[in-house]
Amino acid sequence: MTKTILLLAGDGIGPEVTAQSRRVIEHLNHDHGSDVAIDNALFGGAAIDAAGVPIEDATVARALASDAVLLGAVGGPQWAEAAYNVRPEAGLLRLRTAMNVFANLRPALCFEALADESTLKREYIDGLDIMFVRELVGGVYFNTPRGIEDMGSGKRRGINTQNYTSDEIIRVARVGFELARKRSGRLCSVEKSNVMESGLLWREEVTALGASDYSDVELSHMYADNCAMQLVRAPKQFDVILTDNLFGDLLSDAAAMLTGSLGMLPSAALGDAGAPGLYEPIHGSAPDIAGKDIANPCASILSLAMALRSSLGRPDLAETVEHAVARTLADGYRTADLAGGSHLVGTSAMGDAILARL
Incomplete structure (x- = not known):
């Protein structure tokens, strides 16, 4: 049975790290027998710029109709002076409330x-x-x-x-x-x-x-x-x-x-059993490094693994993804936030390395 995941990439490094998770989903669909349909919507500051609100009603409805939602990150200095109810973070709080993910x-x-x-x-x-x-x-x-x-x-x-x-x-x-x-x-x-x-x-x-x-x-x-x-x-x-x-x-x-x-x-x-889950890396939008292809995508990819385990019905693939990340780190691949290692790589190259080990 096809499962649906809604990607809300958001702001800052959110689109960059979420793009690597999307690549993992596509790889699993192609080579590992998963059947996960991908949906996308604007969220956070990106939604404010396009629609005047941090999350549109239609996006909330799509989240509730999905099996899982994968977030990137929200926020940035350009929206920091807005009222709390229209800042990017307000969209996150509204989504959590609407999905009742307690x-x-x-x-x-x-x-x-x-x-x-x-x-x-x-x-x-x-x-x-x-x-x-x-x-x-x-x-x-x-x-x-x-x-x-x-x-x-x-x-x-x-x-x-x-x-x-x-x-x-x-x-x-x-x-x-x-x-x-x-x-x-x-x-x-x-x-x-x-x-x-x-x-x-x-x-x-x-x-x-x-x-x-x-x-x-x-x-x-x-x-x-x-x-x-x-x-x-x-x-x-x-x-x-x-x-x-x-x-x-x-x-x-x-x-x-x-x-x-x-x-x-x-x-x-x-939230309640059977309801869609909300998954996200716990890092922020890191606007100072956005667009530089240096952000670490591992937290986003590991959030996807949690979605595979808890909402998408593929705990076997969750373990496969987690092992691929562990093997990539063991082989010395590091993004700029991680010390040590023998291969300093950017966001996309870290995604390449993890995909190779899948």
């Missing part, structure tokens, strides 16, 4: 070939394999009231609201517990229950769910600031980390750098 899976995996390229010593990150489960459609990025208000006398106040309901916490916690059950059986839930009521509710609900439905999973709790410290001190103590939208954003980016580069880390955003 569970963001962000793996921090250290490839063997990059174990000496991390800013930490090899013994701390060799074999690192952490899975972050980040709540993605609630919390401070979405809640109201929000805005900037005039207080008079030349003073202003910026407002953002953090809250979570029991239902929002429980549904993403289930994803974390289920993943932990399939891995090492350990889940660390991260919040700030010592100073935030939303964090206290988070801890209470996760604890209750663990006791009632997942007694076979070892549950621990950690404050977010301590978790940040522990990721640098002893990252291999973690397996699955469950956390909210804000802390998940910060902590997963920090963990990504342990692996050598943000350019290596993919992500998946999942």
Whole structure:
């Protein structure tokens, strides 16, 4: 049965790295028996320039009708002064909400070939394999009231609201517990229950769910600031980390750098069973290097692998793609963001090398 993936390349380096993922899809269709139809649409700043909005209603509809959506990146300095509701990032938030992809899976995996390229010593990150489960459609990025208000006398106040309901916490916690059950059986839930009521509710609900439905999973709790410290001190103590939208954003980016580069880390955003998933590299649009053919496409290609596994019904090809990336790195191919190696290559040439190993 044909599956459909919607490519939203976006801005900056997004089109460059997404183009390499498109090449992988086409190669898999031609040589590996997959049947994935490719759709495309403008997104982010590119959509603002063309249509005046960061994502059109028709694009949202196409996303909901697809089996998976693969993003590139959004944003850039030319749109930085626009109101928040019409910036490129607003399109991303709207798409996440429309697709109801409440569970963001962000793996921090250290490839063997990059174990000496991390800013930490090899013994701390060799074999690192952490899975972050980040709540993605609630919390401070979405809640109201929000805005900037005039207080008079030349003073202003910026407002953002953090809250979570029991239902929002429980549904993403289930994803974390289920993943932990399939891995090492350990889940660390991260919040700030010592100073935030939303964090206290988070801890209470996760604890209750663990006791009632997942007694076979070892549950621990950690404050977010301590978790940040522990990721640098002893990252291999973690397996699955469950956390909210804000802390998940910060902590997963920090963990990504342990692996050598943000350019290596993919992500998946999942909702209800059977609904399309949203996949994207966790790096930004990097406008300073856009158009120079030097960006690392591995995170985009590995995001495609996650889509093959979770939304496109081809976990076998997901493993094939991941092995091809690992072999390319082992053979010494590196883009500019990665140290070491014997072959310094650009975006397209890294794509060539990965395709050759497919």
